Amino acid sequence: MDNRPVYINKHTNLLELEEHIYHLVDAEVPNVYRNLFPYDEVPKVAFNNRVVPHNMPDDIWITDTTFRDGQQSRAPYLPEQILTMYDYLHKLGGPKGIIRASEFFLYSKKDRDAVYKCMERGYKFPEITSWIRANKKDFELVKDIGLKETGILVSCSDYHIFYKMKMTRKECMNYYLGVIRECLEMGVSPRCHLEDITRSDIYGFVIPFCLELMKLQDEYKIPVKIRACDTMGYGVNFSGAVIPRSVQGIIYGLVTNANVPSENLEWHGHNDFYKAVVNSTTAWLYGACGVNCSLFGIGERTGNTPLEAMVFEYAQLKGTLDGMDTTVITELAEYYEKEIGYRVPSRTPFVGRSFNVTRAGIHADGLLKNEEIYNIFNTEKLLNRPVMVAVSNSSGLAGVAHWINAYFQLKEERRVDKNCELVIEVKKWVDEEYESGRVTTITDAELIQCIDGICKKIGVNLI
Incomplete structure (x- = not known):
């Protein structure tokens, strides 16, 4: 029983x-x-x-x-x-x-x-x-x-x-x-x-x-x-x-x-x-x-x-x-x-340098129109990490524009788009880099140097 x-x-x-x-x-x-x-x-x-x-x-x-x-x-x-x-x-x-x-x-x-x-x-x-x-x-x-x-x-x-x-x-x-x-x-x-x-x-x-x-x-x-x-x-x-x-x-x-x-x-x-x-x-x-x-x-x-x-x-x-x-x-x-002196691997979710960075040109174009399309949540609000786009031969004008807006944290009235002269000139330089045989992604330091030179040339101040 x-x-x-x-x-x-x-x-x-x-x-x-x-x-x-x-x-x-x-x-x-x-x-x-x-x-x-x-x-x-x-x-x-x-x-x-x-x-x-x-x-x-x-x-x-x-x-x-x-x-x-x-x-x-x-x-x-x-x-x-x-x-x-x-x-x-x-x-x-x-x-x-x-x-x-x-x-x-x-x-x-x-x-x-x-x-x-x-x-x-x-x-x-x-x-x-x-x-x-x-x-x-x-x-x-x-x-x-x-x-x-x-x-x-x-x-x-x-x-x-x-x-x-x-x-x-x-x-x-x-x-x-x-x-x-x-x-x-x-x-x-x-x-x-x-x-x-x-x-x-x-x-x-x-x-x-x-x-x-x-x-x-x-x-x-x-x-x-x-x-x-x-x-x-x-x-x-x-x-x-x-x-x-x-x-x-x-x-x-x-x-x-x-x-x-x-x-x-x-x-x-x-x-x-x-x-x-x-x-x-x-x-x-x-x-x-x-x-x-x-x-x-x-x-x-x-x-x-x-x-x-x-x-x-x-x-x-x-x-x-x-x-x-x-x-x-x-x-x-x-x-x-x-x-x-410890760097978290770049693709680690939430904390890696590249966790919210996109490299595909078509994705960058979507991000430029509405970042919700390719970002997991509002990373700028929740992690103080604005969504970023790495610049390469596939980034296109939209990718360059998004990188400039995000890196320099440009407010709405000062944001650049893919038809902006600065963006077009930076894109020309990027294309020349890859036409000469480059295969790696453009670094932040290189982009900053390039943008600084173009801004002085065309009389633009991003700061």
Whole structure:
């Protein structure tokens, strides 16, 4: 007889049958899903056509790992640089604090100096959190600095449990639970980083482990957060795909079967298979309140989910920016280039130099008539980046005119069109360049020099 209780799901207002409790499967040999991950072949995506419902929380947010995962893949930032970027993140997140938290290393004096400088700002958001090794000395460091939360690595796939940690699942779980209990004894909220979750045994290890973590949360009355880490970028958002690769399947299991509250759950994705953004959005749609990102996607190997991408994913899902100041994204890109010496690849959406630059002459003609035809949104308003046209042999008169208007930011009454003498003369020079064998795009510096000479010749002043 099935005597499981029936209860109301407060999110869907539907009666549901309580799931069975999932117990640890203490496997004797590791389950590495060789059928899905044959190392000498491309990983496979399999389907069982089991689908789960959308379950987007009322509130969703972004957390930042620029100063943790982002720093693992590049030269360390200086404390002054971290402070400036932290200020930018605060401004970008807006009055509602959509960028909810930012995590920091604590190991070196330089790391701690950066934390102290940021704490002095007194911002509520982004909340300053840490990432530490799982030992008592590091827990004491977190508490001494005055942080309320820290991330702790709890790798969850058999690849890590058996091959790296040299433990059984039961030994590993007991070790993790002991570490988390030590953290809670210090009064610090643990954020459990479930590393390599997309190659783990979800119902044989992850769900039973998270059920135990939720018991600790009830015992200590301190939030125990879960970060689902797609460490290798294997997650997929396809409906009906099998776990452990199914993002929605993982999130559903954590929320429904492991009783993890949505506000305690976030997704941390990597971009090895170009899916970091869509997988993060999927995590939101199926029950995670948080997605963990880094600026411009800078992170291990192919990088993390770009923070700026999720700002615009948020706006598309919610229908509003909720006060986020997206012009800060452009300011951050300029800061990285001028002060840090890092140039974002030119075709990177929202921040690359060429993301809203068109090179085709027929497109330029359309832009000149109405920029909405070939621009994704009002990039000048939202990013302080007017739409641009690169000048080449295919740009035509319209392309030259548009470049002049955009570069010199000419107001309506002073804008030039393709019949203007200046435009015609510049177009002649461009044609001569390509007739003499040139194959590259005309640079901004070359155009400025050419325009300056023609303006002096015909008596025009664009300034």
